[in-house]
Amino acid sequence: MGEVLVLIDHQDGRIRQPALELLTLARRLGTPAAVVLGAGDAAPAIAAAAGEHGAATVYVADAPEFAGCLVVPEADALTQIARACTPTAVLITSSGQGKEIAARLALRLDSGLITDAVDLKRDDRGPVAVQEVFAASFTVTSRVTQGVPVITVKPNAVAAVPEPAVGRIEIVTVEFSPAATGTRVVARTPRAASGRPELTEAALVVSGGRGVGGPDGFKVVEELADALGAAVGASRAAVDAGWYPHAQQIGQTGKQVCPQLYLAAGISGAIQHRAGMQTSKVIVGVNTDPDAPIFDLVDYGVVGDLFDVLPGLTEEIVLRKV
Template structure:
């Protein structure tokens, strides 16, 4: 059976959820072959095997941590040449898309980014949400081996135990691999909440929140749901919440199972970053707000009354 390369996204000895989703999608196209770069493969191998990896190509070298992107492209190219896959899949993170683009250029293949679904066909067929989610497109690469990045939360995580045998991957680094060196790292301050782009639930606040101090209402609701916190461009431009939490065309694109927008009018800039969410709920006192044209459920009301009441009810049901 044809093999499909899946680039593993891992952190602190754990496989990140988008990779498990990729393994589920890869099984529609062929046999998943995971590519693990960096330390800790023995720790994560059982998880990869449990979710369908027939084998795991592993390489570890200081270049992966000491330099940006290119060493990983070299390694993924080595895996491609070793396997001759029918497709290469990566997560639609900033790094994942850059690695995928560089690999596609090297091997002379077409590239599809930000897919939200994959199906088998005459070459994999990818579904994308395009033009600020105003259209849905189905695309197929016609030249070379398809290189595809997939948005997080686009597929369920479905275990399918497989062999998951670990095999060493030999990598020869190119001259450009050491072109950009990492000179320092600053750990991100942990909030205990899931990463915004990976989260299954996102609660976002906008201009209607009023000021930064009021964002504790948004955070409390998010914490009751185990959700990530997002913000509209208006909110971050006003300095009410960090720019790293901005959802929208010039911020981060999210596609959670549940998206709650509180005090957000629904400008196209914001909609472009969250419109592919599975279920969308809006809370806004303006019944004419454009966000209500998009939602599955809308609450016309004062967020300072609705959000605390919703948070309290969720906590009561969890008790």
């Protein structure tokens, strides 16, 4: 089996959890090879972390274009590396930016593209991706039939499991295309840190909906999330009402999440919302309406007032931590 290229997500000099998950999946398909772009002085530490999770080779490229321009420099680098090593597959985190990079790469390699995979395996014909489709109502398997498979994988698709490998660093000098500098980043406004996990990467998510009654109602949602170390999400109804930031909206027109545990508080469970969280491993619903559609989906359901249920749950979690 050949190399499986994994584009490494990193932030503030550290490798991000979805990248470790991709390296774990890559071991099913072949020999993992990490691609670290624009990490600067942090590249050796990121390469070491990738090596601890199975990367036999770490391709490292650094240039101002990675920080100052959008998407195309990464596509240029991956294209150059893929053409040089002819990998078995290329794996990328299924984020907005990741999917755009993947699409550009597949086009340049004249290859097929699979997005939003939730699992990967291999048979005698090559890599096979598992996807949840039609708002996660069906599970399908897909394969690329032309070129190098380019696959984006949702965060939390698999637990990251260390498996130390060589982690040999190979420095790559990228020849950027004219389009690489076509769109430049001229300013950045850092988002205020909440201290909570990134929503799309979180293993635990607590969400509030119309049932919280207003902006102040999210306090009990946040308190439970903080007790669990979870991210906070919101339904479209809550976001449209101005109760919570749009960046935290989960659903067909918001973000898609796939955590180990999803707790929906005061959310009816309309199809628009279900499309964003239905692939969660364990789903818990809290709602006063016993006929709410969310109860058709949950693993565990509580018919009750979220303002009674959530504080009680938070208190119990805090006590068990002592």
